[in-house]
Amino acid sequence: MKKLMECVPNFSEGRNEVIVEQIIDEVRKIEGITILDYSSDKDHNRTVLTMIGSPEQVREAAINSARKAAELIDMSKHEGAHPRMGATDVIPFTPVSNVTIAECVDVAKEVGAEIGSWGIPVYLYEDAATTPDRRNLADVRKGQYEGFFEKIKKEEWKPDFGPQEMNVKGGATAVGARVPLVAFNINLDTPDVEIASKIAKKIRHIGGGLRYVKAIGLKLEERNQTQVSMNLVNYEKSAVYQAFEMVKMEARRYGVNVVGSEVIGTVPMKSLLDVAEYYLQIENFSIDQILEKRLLDEQ
């Protein structure tokens, strides 16, 4: 049985297409790998790449693209709305088919060791984390690039790989293993980022909200709107429709409306089928009723 792993590296460049293409080219060179998606956001100044392949292929692709990002991106000049700490900001590995989360952890450690050998501090996170306080990416990334020059000196933030010293150009990188993540943003008809931030704080886990939801408020300069930008780290437990309804519920307090949402990158179909099942109040639904699921199972 073919082993398939997903890898979704995030690079801190979303404005210069030439740089983005050179980074993606490193992945294209690897035979047999599938680039499912990549998209750059100018406000975030960030590119998110989704690729699938064998554990060996995604490991090689992650290493080569991170090496190119370290060469072409200068973090000391980076600006963007999205929190970030490195040229290659984060590299998560996710099981897709016939691989375990433990195999993803193994690949994460191999990639982390390689990046660390270039003089870039590396933190293992989520299921690859070496301590409980490194599980959460937001905790790892707290302080961001600018804050890391001090943060890294603390003993509890000694990197898992690489020097205990910030890399001025490349920053620091988080490498992890996790179950599939749904990146889901909700756009609001207010230009007031304070409101988006207040809503984000209310619906996310650390604020007393949904257990597996991480959220921040962002300004969408081009649209003169704001956004609650979320990561649903376990959509089977904290569902997409719950996050959506909770944002609407909080927005009401400010007389603010949801004008739309975005699903970023690739998601498992079950994450959105759950939404249909909820809103249509479907009784006794099974994912085996989906033609494509049956087809994948039978092949």
Next chain:
Amino acid sequence: MKKLMECVPNFSEGRNEVIVEQIIDEVRKIEGITILDYSSDKDHNRTVLTMIGSPEQVREAAINSARKAAELIDMSKHEGAHPRMGATDVIPFTPVSNVTIAECVDVAKEVGAEIGSWGIPVYLYEDAATTPDRRNLADVRKGQYEGFFEKIKKEEWKPDFGPQEMNVKGGATAVGARVPLVAFNINLDTPDVEIASKIAKKIRHIGGGLRYVKAIGLKLEERNQTQVSMNLVNYEKSAVYQAFEMVKMEARRYGVNVVGSEVIGTVPMKSLLDVAEYYLQIENFSIDQILEKRLLDEQ
């Protein structure tokens, strides 16, 4: 990208397992085809087969299984509760992935021409129909096997392929192309079937409602509730969420509530992803963001 087509031939034999297995074996012989399901009904004396493959594979499978059915089934001795006119009664082709309805029409015509060359009259129906009055399968099949010996003599019922003369042993066959049908029921908290019927009449095409929705009102005796039972014959044009919202809208008039819904049998994932896209107000969503869609494409 991999092209996938579904074909659901109906054979007029549901009692003799040996014959059914010989027909299905013709499909099993074709490498790469996936048999999703086949089931025989003794009362109907009919077997329904669901298979998926490339356009070439399903064309070959449809032809070979129909040839075997023509060899083994004698329609002059057939009895069964389900309307039927031929040994292979009906062969619909449906797009699954990366194929158009026009490509399904092409395959339907090729299969029809082949079956016609065996001396079996063939009628093209639904999107493959050559005249508007042949679109509806029920109209084509009206009179059934027994009535066709006269019906076929009429100029308006000259077959699209094969002789203008009934085949005593093989009967006649309808070959068609259609978009996938979604069987979708909505349950109401009223025991009054009159209300369910009134809602059904208001939302269906012939009553002035949605273009591609067929609907009736039914009593659910065990639950002491009623149901609007629908066939959505083109969910891309008349969507599942539209049908759902229109039923709720009409139910309001009677102070009646929707208590749940049912999706019957297998449906394409897009039919339900559209629902999520609508309720979440997702901007710029593409089905290619679904991991399973991408995986099927790459295989």
